[in-house]
Amino acid sequence: MPKRVDHEERRTAIARALIRVAGRRGLHRVGMRDVAAEAGISLRLVQYYFETKEKLLLHGLRQLAADFGERATARRRAAGEGAGPRAAVEALLLESLPTDEESRTFHLLFTSYAVLAATDEALAAQPFTDAPDAAENAVTHLLEQALGEGLLTPGADPRREAAGLLAMAAGLGSGILAGQRSPHDAAGVLRHHLDRLFPGTGPEG
Amino acid sequence: MPKRVDHEERRTAIARALIRVAGRRGLHRVGMRDVAAEAGISLRLVQYYFETKEKLLLHGLRQLAADFGERATARRRAAGEGAGPRAAVEALLLESLPTDEESRTFHLLFTSYAVLAATDEALAAQPFTDAPDAAENAVTHLLEQALGEGLLTPGADPRREAAGLLAMAAGLGSGILAGQRSPHDAAGVLRHHLDRLFPGTGPEG
DNA sequence: ACGTTCATGGTACGTTCGTACCACAAAAAT
DNA sequence: ATTTTTGTGGTACGAACGTACCATGAACGT
Numbered sequence: 164m165p166k167r168v169d170h171e172e173r174r175t176a177i178a179r180a181l182i183r184v185a186g187r188r189g190l191h192r193v194g195m196r197d198v199a200a201e202a203g204i205s206l207r208l209v210q211y212y213f214e215t216k217e218k219l220l221l222h223g224l225r226q227l228a229a230d231f232g233e234r235a236t237a238r239r240r241a242a243g244e245g246a247g248p249r250a251a252v253e254a255l256l257l258e259s260l261p262t263d264e265e266s267r268t269f270h271l272l273f274t275s276y277a278v279l280a281a282t283d284e285a286l287a288a289q290p291f292t293d294a295p296d297a298a299e300n301a302v303t304h305l306l307e308q309a310l311g312e313g314l315l316t317p318g319a320d321p322r323r324e325a326a327g328l329l330a331m332a333a334g335l336g337s338g339i340l341a342g343q344r345s346p347h348d349a350a351g352v353l354r355h356h357l358d359r360l361f362p363g364t365g366p367e368g
Numbered sequence: 369m370p371k372r373v374d375h376e377e378r379r380t381a382i383a384r385a386l387i388r389v390a391g392r393r394g395l396h397r398v399g400m401r402d403v404a405a406e407a408g409i410s411l412r413l414v415q416y417y418f419e420t421k422e423k424l425l426l427h428g429l430r431q432l433a434a435d436f437g438e439r440a441t442a443r444r445r446a447a448g449e450g451a452g453p454r455a456a457v458e459a460l461l462l463e464s465l466p467t468d469e470e471s472r473t474f475h476l477l478f479t480s481y482a483v484l485a486a487t488d489e490a491l492a493a494q495p496f497t498d499a500p501d502a503a504e505n506a507v508t509h510l511l512e513q514a515l516g517e518g519l520l521t522p523g524a525d526p527r528r529e530a531a532g533l534l535a536m537a538a539g540l541g542s543g544i545l546a547g548q549r550s551p552h553d554a555a556g557v558l559r560h561h562l563d564r565l566f567p568g569t570g571p572e573g
Numbered sequence: 574a575c576g577t578t579c580a581t582g583g584t585a586c587g588t589t590c591g592t593a594c595c596a597c598a599a600a601a602a603t
Numbered sequence: 604a605t606t607t608t609t610g611t612g613g614t615a616c617g618a619a620c621g622t623a624c625c626a627t628g629a630a631c632g633t
Binding site for chain 1: 392395
């Protein structure tokens with residue numbers, strides 16, 4: 164056989180090609196031929212590593228979530244290990260906003276997948292809500308920690324606040340994508356709400 | 369000629385058929401033949417009233433926004449004319465949540481259009497951000513009114529709060545659509561934030 | 574009464590897409 | 604050395620889709 168190839172490596176490369184071309188042209192109107200051309204291989208090879216388009220799309224979603232997770236933790240680490248829960252939450256939320264090209268692609272495609280999952284049965288399976296649930300759990304945990312340290316506004320329910328903050332970030336991201344709002348304004352809205360949730364850590368304190 | 373027909377009436381009927389079938393099967397994978405079958409007419413007639421599919425999709429978006437506007441004002445009127453800004457804002461936000469089949473379809477399709485507009489040039493035109501801007505202006509106006517009456521928490525910026533609330537409602541809606549959250553929980557999150565924004569009008573007052 | 578316009582039906586064409594099929598060379602296994 | 608597996612290329616097929624074309628009867632204008 165021709166030189167043995169690492170299948171997993173190949174699959175992530177193809178999945179990333181799918182993500183790139185879908186980020187430009189939209190997840191609809193992306194065919195296997197487009198993915199093949201973007202990856203610099205033949206259509207046959209895309210078929211070889213992912214037998215069907217549905218499996219390719221599913222793997223693309225997993226790749227998208229995995230890459231985002233890496234960026235989020237990297238950003239959180241860059242924000243400082245002991246920077247406190249407020250900074251950690253802010254870093255996580257701001258990372259989810261479509262500011263640069265990479266996060267824009269992530270937000271666009273994740274929304275596209277969400278829309279697909281609402282009607283296609285095969286995509287509505289487990290792996291989809293896993294990522295948002297993980298994010299919500301992470302933020303909830305950080306807020307609980309903040310509550311224990313007395314940083315949170317009284318009467319705050321960590322889980323509810325986490326759900327609200329993540330939903331707000333997602334909505335603001337869609338607004339940016341649609342050209343309705345600037346990333347700067349969206350970040351301002353987000354920080355404003357964090358200021359109210361974390362009294363004393365705001366712009367004046 | 370066969371009995372003269374009101375073109376505008378026909379076009380809204382076809383556009384509503386598009387909305388129905390797209391709500392079931394997803395906006396992608398909706399063809400003109402599906403719309404024709406749903407409307408009970410021939411494919412030729414869909415071509416006749418909308419020359420091209422792109423025009424049909426554009427009109428579908430306008431119809432969607434118009435129908436939602438009607439529902440929103442109806443709900444606000446049902447909430448009571450003089451019920452105060454808090455109730456008005458709450459009614460508007462809750463209407464945007466996908467609770468029943470109609471609002472679910474609205475949220476799903478509006479998100480689908482937003483995704484399309486992010487990549488397709490023809491759809492990124494004016495009419496898309498009009499509806500969200502109108503909603504934001506309405507909420508902003510209500511919050512300004514509340515601020516004047518001293519109902520709002522101190523230091524609140526009406527426009528920023530409006531943007532945040534609408535973004536949160538949109539994000540919660542997506543969570544409901546994806547099956548991540550129940551409509552009941554989403555409404556709870558929303559009301560919780562309104563309680564903080566409107567001190568004294570909450571559950572204990 | 575007659576020609577014109579309008580609404581509608583049916584259908585065919587070109588394209589694109591996902592998938593299946595056939596072929597072949599290189600490396601591993603025996 | 605031979606046989607089997609593995610990676611890769613090319614291509615063809617069937618379906619679906621948007622659009623264009625042709626036809627036709629029924630109402631309106633004159």
